[in-house]
Ligand SMILES: [Zn+2]
């Protein structure tokens with residue numbers, strides 16, 4: 001039953017992009033927090049895509065999404081809202097990168 005899913009290369013890339021955004025609350029260096037799965041559909045079935053960046057304090061500190069979820073969400077938005085924000089930011093970075101690669105006339109995989 002407990003099927004451990006190893007992250008694929010694309011998933012790992014995504015996770016490092018999420019972390020590189022920095023904490024959603026304070027912009028400090030972040031780890032990824034896997035949010036409670038929600039039905040996202042459209043090629044986003046993997047839990048690895050349902051992650052948001054949070055620093056150690058906001059992730060697992062005294063006032064964090066793990067220890068004070070209700071208060072935390074009331075203050076900073078729900079996990080779902082934070083996920084949308086995270087994906088949007090990555091999308092923006094991605095668009096900028098694609099544009100840059102296109103103009104270089106080179107596509108390094
Ligand atoms: Zn933080």
Ligand SMILES: [Zn+2]
Nearest residue numbers: 032033034059
């Ligand atoms: Zn977490």
